[in-house]
Amino acid sequence: LMAATRRHFTLVEGGEYSIEVDPRKVDQATVVLLGELGFNRMSVGVQDFDAGVQQAVNRVQSEEETRAVIDAARNSGFKSVSVDLIYGLPRQTVAGFDRTLERVIDASPDRVSIYNYAHLPSLFKPQRRILEADMPSADTRLQILALAIQRMTEAGYVFIGMDHFAKPDDELAIAQRQGRLHRNFQGYSTHSDCDLLAFGISSISKVGPTYCQNVKTLDEYYDLLDNGTLPVYRGIELNADDLLRRSIIQSLMCHFELSIESIEIAHLIDFRKYFATELDELQEMVDAGLVRVDDRWITVLPRGRMLVRAISMVFDRYLRADRQRTRYSKVI
Template sequence: MHTLPPFDADLLRRYDRPGPRYTSYPTAPNFSEKFDARAYREVARASNADPIPRALSLYVHVPFCLSPCFYCGCNRIITRDLGRGETYLGQLQHEIGLVAPLFDRDREVVQLHLGGGTPNFLTPELLEALIASLGREFQFSTRSDRDFSIELDPRSVNPDGIARLAALGFNRASLGVQDFDPDVQAAVNRIQSVEETLAVIDACRRYGFRSINVDLIYGLPRQNLAGFARTLDSVIAVRPDRLAVYSYAHLPDLFKAQKQIKHEDLLAPDMKLRLLELAIEKLSAAGYRYIGMDHFALPEDELSLAQEKGSLQRNFMGYTTHAETDLIGLGVSAISHIGNSYSQNARDLNSYVTAVESGRLPVIKGLQLDADDELRADLINHLMCQGEIDKRGLEARFDIDFDQYFAHSIDLLPPLIADGLVIVDKDFIRVTLRGRLLLRVVAMCFDRYLQRVAEPARFSKAI
């Protein structure tokens, strides 16, 4: 678990198919409009009635960006009108006023994350007002291990802004970099210097942030080995605690901004694989551990330590040490995970605004998990975090005969066993080091919502 997985280009090529990232199970495409605001209120009420109610996590989505990054598939709105931030804050405050009373006041918030879009599109004054609003309506934990994190665009924040974020209680930051190569940056419309990025990292450390994550992408237009090597070297030199190294998926029919990318600038599949291999080699040499699903961390980082202890979790915010909470999503398109349910807010801003300004929860769809969903969610979460399935543990928790219950899924494993991705014995199904880059392929065998479950080799967009 503490060694980066070996790189096998042929293996990755054969398993390179689309598949879920499993930040939830069931995944968002399976949510139903039958789950509405009334259902949300019911699950909130039930969560308060638990003998020991869970602590809370808050996610706030800020959709605005000053300019489009052509590779982006996030739910965002491009505008240079900073006044829209103040308007949106008012709408968030409406929603906070609707949602907070549904949860008992003594349930502490141990995790807060601002995502986007570009959360620092909001001015420092607006961010201060947002945190104040949340602090009035929810009880922020004073524990030393609470996580208050924010995604930052280094192009639109300065050291003074970092100081103000630290004063608000933020202690984690995630910075988008993608690639420092000027030619690549021109192709994706994101011009960002090494100097301004490193200045933000330095400021985060100077003002007491205990963890810094950097996002990179491989497979972007015009990327090459020499340029990506320079980017990796520049990032590794400042030792971020965590890195996410994502695969670029070119889907212009789904994400309109990607239509701005020239076809002739796209990479051949073999070059994309070589970029991934380069990233693994350099991160391994620098001492980073592979956590799973594109994520790497230093050995002393909390994600690495949680994986060692078997307490690592996964949710819509990615890998976390605080997933044993009820997650409340606020803002346009935000997703909540309360009790054994998922729900999502309206994805378009007009629908979201219409709901909250008329005093209605903006929930448009969701899902109440049944017993089978909960069982498979437990299995897949443990697989994605620990790289194994504890058959006897699941039997004890869910009162099943594992081999009988999952007979169809087990029938799908022999090709993966033959390829050296998994090892199966009477008590465990373990992903091998060779299979760590293909966790999704294994998870998909246990996903009853996938229509083509009989062909596991065609599931995962591994690269």
């Protein structure tokens, strides 16, 4: 795959080339090979070190094999190692996740991502084996998230927002301090709005103001390619309102603040008239001490940062018809 990529694209010297690995399926020799192929960033999947949680999700993975992969990456010259955790998993508890955080902090990765588990058994068959009774409550999930933010920041990591943490000298933390942080549908990035080309089944590309997704089965994917057709099955072109709302959500999620004047100038609107409904809805969060709204700025306050997704969702008109999805319990 890397050879094919090099044949068709010119890879920038010193660029960022990242790969996600499952520590259960790679060894030191594999990590060395990945480095030789040009990868210089690694994302290591963990989810949770708690044995009960691992058994519940059928992913048993020891701390030792995880640390071995992290150490091998560093010894092979990878300039950044990230660890991915998930909260909201079955049998997860605040105390158990606290122990996982302690072990992750001890491993000292450059970045840590803590994603919210989406339980959708109607869409994903393996999730049907999970008992609803084993799922943590919304309150427990909120406590876990709050604990994660506390533990990670106490350990010296910068809370980038929503689900990312980085060391102060990491590119993400520097970009946030300099106002250059960007977020796309894959997560936070140091790169400004740029085109994304996706290859493989179900993958999503972004080119200009458009998004498109590839077909979901391998047979259909190759059949279309063999017939000289791009394996795309759906797409969308953003309109002026989409672009406006995307810029607002981007600013809130990346910088925890929004300049009302800059939006009015860039999009030629009267902000308070255009978003009268959204501002009314935001008032509940203002009253709760999560957000401050004045004549010039919308600012996410410290206690609102872990709910920045819910705050940003106020400006997503596609979610407005489904009020249930805007509740904190669903976000958490």
